[in-house]
Amino acid sequence: MIPICLYFQVHQPFRLRRYNYFDVGREHRYFDDAANAELLRRAARRCYRPATAMLERLLDRHPAFGVAFSLSGCLIEQLREWDPETLQAFRRLADTGRVEFLAETSHHSLAWLASPDEFAAQVDAHRALLAESLGRTPRVFRNTELIYSDALAGWLEPRGFAGVLADGVRPLLGERSPHRLYRAATPSGLPLLLRDGRLSDDVAFRFSERSWSEWPLTAEKYARWVGGLSGEILSLFMDFETFGEHQWEETGIFEFFEEWVGLAAAKGAVFWTPSRAIERLPPADVLSSPRAVSWADEARDLSAWQGNDLQRDALRRLFALEAGVRTFGSEDLLRDFRRLSTSDHFYYMATKSSSDGEVHAYFSPYESPYEAYIGYMHVLSDLERRLPRKSRAASDAAVARRLAAPMPASRV
Amino acid sequence: MRILMFGWEFPPRVSGGLGVACEGLVRGLLELDARVTLVLPFRASAKSARGLRVVSAPSLTERPAKRERGVRLHVRRLRTLLAPYQTEELYLEEWREIAQTRPEEAPLYGPNLPREVIRFSAEAGRIAWRERAGFDVIHAHDWLTYLAGIEARRVTGKPLVLHVHATEYDRTDGEGNPFVSGIERAGLAAADRVVAVSGYTADVVARRYGVPPERLRVVHNAIDARATIPAWSVEEEEPLVLFAGRITSQKGPEYFVEAAARVAAEMPSVKFAVAGSGDRLRAMMERVAALGLSERFLFTGFLPPEQLDRLYARADLYVMPSVSEPFGLTALEALQHGTPVIVSKTAGVGEVVRNVLRVDFGDVEGLASHMLSVLLYPPLSGTLGARGREEVARLSWRESAWRCLTVYRELVGQSEPTSPAP
Numbered sequence: 001m002i003p004i005c006l007y008f009q010v011h012q013p014f015r016l017r018r019y020n021y022f023d024v025g026r027e028h029r030y031f032d033d034a035a036n037a038e039l040l041r042r043a044a045r046r047c048y049r050p051a052t053a054m055l056e057r058l059l060d061r062h063p064a065f066g067v068a069f070s071l072s073g074c075l076i077e078q079l080r081e082w083d084p085e086t087l088q089a090f091r092r093l094a095d096t097g098r099v100e101f102l103a104e105t106s107h108h109s110l111a112w113l114a115s116p117d118e119f120a121a122q123v124d125a126h127r128a129l130l131a132e133s134l135g136r137t138p139r140v141f142r143n144t145e146l147i148y149s150d151a152l153a154g155w156l157e158p159r160g161f162a163g164v165l166a167d168g169v170r171p172l173l174g175e176r177s178p179h180r181l182y183r184a185a186t187p188s189g190l191p192l193l194l195r196d197g198r199l200s201d202d203v204a205f206r207f208s209e210r211s212w213s214e215w216p217l218t219a220e221k222y223a224r225w226v227g228g229l230s231g232e233i234l235s236l237f238m239d240f241e242t243f244g245e246h247q248w249e250e251t252g253i254f255e256f257f258e259e260w261v262g263l264a265a266a267k268g269a270v271f272w273t274p275s276r277a278i279e280r281l282p283p284a285d286v287l288s289s290p291r292a293v294s295w296a297d298e299a300r301d302l303s304a305w306q307g308n309d310l311q312r313d314a315l316r317r318l319f320a321l322e323a324g325v326r327t328f329g330s331e332d333l334l335r336d337f338r339r340l341s342t343s344d345h346f347y348y349m350a351t352k353s354s355s356d357g358e359v360h361a362y363f364s365p366y367e368s369p370y371e372a373y374i375g376y377m378h379v380l381s382d383l384e385r386r387l388p389r390k391s392r393a394a395s396d397a398a399v400a401r402r403l404a405a406p407m408p409a410s411r412v
Numbered sequence: 413m414r415i416l417m418f419g420w421e422f423p424p425r426v427s428g429g430l431g432v433a434c435e436g437l438v439r440g441l442l443e444l445d446a447r448v449t450l451v452l453p454f455r456a457s458a459k460s461a462r463g464l465r466v467v468s469a470p471s472l473t474e475r476p477a478k479r480e481r482g483v484r485l486h487v488r489r490l491r492t493l494l495a496p497y498q499t500e501e502l503y504l505e506e507w508r509e510i511a512q513t514r515p516e517e518a519p520l521y522g523p524n525l526p527r528e529v530i531r532f533s534a535e536a537g538r539i540a541w542r543e544r545a546g547f548d549v550i551h552a553h554d555w556l557t558y559l560a561g562i563e564a565r566r567v568t569g570k571p572l573v574l575h576v577h578a579t580e581y582d583r584t585d586g587e588g589n590p591f592v593s594g595i596e597r598a599g600l601a602a603a604d605r606v607v608a609v610s611g612y613t614a615d616v617v618a619r620r621y622g623v624p625p626e627r628l629r630v631v632h633n634a635i636d637a638r639a640t641i642p643a644w645s646v647e648e649e650e651p652l653v654l655f656a657g658r659i660t661s662q663k664g665p666e667y668f669v670e671a672a673a674r675v676a677a678e679m680p681s682v683k684f685a686v687a688g689s690g691d692r693l694r695a696m697m698e699r700v701a702a703l704g705l706s707e708r709f710l711f712t713g714f715l716p717p718e719q720l721d722r723l724y725a726r727a728d729l730y731v732m733p734s735v736s737e738p739f740g741l742t743a744l745e746a747l748q749h750g751t752p753v754i755v756s757k758t759a760g761v762g763e764v765v766r767n768v769l770r771v772d773f774g775d776v777e778g779l780a781s782h783m784l785s786v787l788l789y790p791p792l793s794g795t796l797g798a799r800g801r802e803e804v805a806r807l808s809w810r811e812s813a814w815r816c817l818t819v820y821r822e823l824v825g826q827s828e829p830t831s832p833a834p
Contacts, residue, residue, distance in 0.1 A: 020781035
């Protein structure tokens with residue numbers, strides 16, 4: 001039976017409050033604390049608490065069970081502020097020693113696409129936050145929404161990461177199987193662990209979809225599919241909110257998962273964390289993708305956040321303020337700047353139609369992508385006004401430079 | 413399917429969406445092989461009554477001596493002073509003018525609006541009886557023709573569809589004219605099917621007039637693609653924001669002015685154009701003057717379509733801040749030019765296009781903020797304009813006509829119509 005590697009992403013953004021043109025210069029609180037607290041507590045009630053409790057039971061019951069998490073810095077901050085008890089539930093999982101926590105940016109951000117300096121700073125900030133709140137030091141990296149490219153692997157390798165996660169998409173894999181450990185196109189071949197998109201999404205997206213030909217998905221059926229696989233590793237990566245939020249409790253998602261783990265364990269399956277998989281498996285071929293891939297939307301590229309003019313403009317305008325914020329800004333300014341770098345803000349601005357559009361709309365607190373862009377841009381105007389005058393001139397120059405020079409191909 | 417339709421004069425004769433919608437629907441029906449006997453009001457004195465043009469039906473003759481084989485549109489003219497958006501005051505004004513200048517003509521019409529509506533319906537009944545062998549279903553548009561539809565139904569026993577483009581509650585601030593709302597109530601109660609131009613209007617009709625869902629259908633208005641759309645090739649320094657439509661309280665002209673004042677305070681170069689006329693025009697101009705904005709505003713009065721086209725093309729933003737907007741066809745016209753649009757959240761047009769900004773009517777600051785956003789952020793105006801134009805290009809009156817055919821067939825008991833796709 002193929003070893004299974006489970007990783008769950010846990011993230012909540014700091015959503016913006018309604019913010020209009022006339023708030024600029026008058027209102028410096030950008031985030032909707034009330035709504036964010038409520039949404040966090042709802043997610044905790046529906047998902048984080050029952051799902052961590054389920055994992056605790058499974059760890060107790062099955063010695064071969066283990067999982068990995070990536071907790072965004074935004075989520076950890078929100079839990080500290082609004083629901084410390086749930087943070088303790090993650091801490092208890094960490095203390096078992098059988099749950100791995102991955103590295104990412106502190107703000108689940110798009111910094112990788114815009115600024116190496118800010119990216120590095122956010123990776124460090126996340127590492128510090130994880131050590132402080134969960135007592136863990138991450139070894140394996142996963143970038144925001146599994147954004148990955150050769151350049152990212154090249155950045156990670158000299159910084160001592162043991163490996164990196166990505167989506168098992170065709171531009172990376174070609175005809176190869178996702179069920180092996182690969183090497184990135186870096187000097188030492190950084191280990192690369194790839195998500196099985198189909199089997200992951202069968203649970204994360206399709207579990208309760210009645211129009212799906214395989215509905216209802218039972219634990220037996222899923223165990224049969226997994227049992228029939230050949231290869232060295234099955235990577236199932238998904239949002240933790242799959243349990244209880246995206247798939248409601250009433251769909252039977254909790255019972256399904258618990259039962260499936262039991263069936264798999266009974267057949268001798270082992271559940272490896274990413275670090276364990278990387279230690280145990282001999283890496284196979286080198287995979288290269290100069291262009292960035294991700295786990296988002298049908299296209300599995302950057303188009304979920306950088307697919308239209310609104311999204312590109314917003315990201316450019318944010319990072320035009322980076323130098324000013326860094327050089328002249330206060331702690332408050334830096335905090336707001338970073339919260340604005342979170343990928344979700346850009347995701348809300350997507351103008352895609354069809355099924356991608358529906359998924360974007362499900363997550364978005366806005367009536368339309370235009371509302372998302374407008375609110376965001378007015379907030380940026382206010383942020384810019386809070387900078388000292390001299391740095392504004394500097395950021396204007398930076399805007400001009402960035403507009404003149406499009407992003408290097410290695411990043412996009 | 414053969415339809416007896418009580419319609420309205422087509423553009424360029426009328427202001428407002430009713431004539432445009434009737435024309436679009438008739439064209440769509442003809443494209444789908446339906447036969448239409450169209451009863452149109454005409455004034456004895458009006459020259460433009462001869463100006464009817466139905467581009468897709470070249471066989472149209474004004475008064476065919478007899479039914480010709482193969483001709484799918486027949487027009488019957490009915491002499492009346494009724495016109496879309498008429499009020500009792502406007503009617504009386506016109507009738508008195510005729511009584512003074514052409515006294516021999518005055519007895520042809522009712523001495524006031526209610527009498528004229530009743531006279532018109534009696535005439536309509538006579539036409540329906542005469543034409544009874546030539547249609548299967550009766551279709552009438554807005555309250556002025558509801559009684560005509562009811563009378564035609566009474567004398568022929570054929571099913572009646574009433575098409576709601578607006579109700580008295582939309583047109584007026586409060587309860588409106590009890591005579592008008594009374595006709596609406598009676599008409600909608602008597603109709604076999606009620607068609608509303610939007611879900612929003614269907615809600616109004618259900619709530620205000622108690623039309624039950626089994627008799628209520630939504631058929632959205634549309635717009636047809638055009639071979640050429642005039643462009644504005646000159647690069648303009650000054651951004652221009654456009655308001656177009658009847659200047660009545662229904663259309664929210666005061667919100668436009670108040671929002672414009674806030675925008676003007678932030679953007680020294682911005683200009684505003686107001687195309688249209690109505691009973692609130694004077695108040696609007698006075699408020700603009702009081703705010704010291706006369707230099708920034710251009711009032712064009714009522715514009716014929718080709719001139720309005722040029723304004724759509726020139727404008728950087730089209731704003732429709734209506735208090736109540738059953739549909740809002742002008743938003744589609746603006747989008748056809750790639751001009752970004754802001755509409756009230758209640759506007760029915762928001763149910764068929766997504767690439768518009770929507771504001772709560774009366775939220776002047778929110779409206780001004782959105783206006784400034786469009787004017788200040790080129791990626792926003794560019795995306796709204798380009799995607800809006802693409803979206804509008806997918807609409808067609810043929811689709812709306814097909815939905816009407818579906819409604820007729822519920823009543824006439826024929827099999828499902830085939831899809832409208834070409």
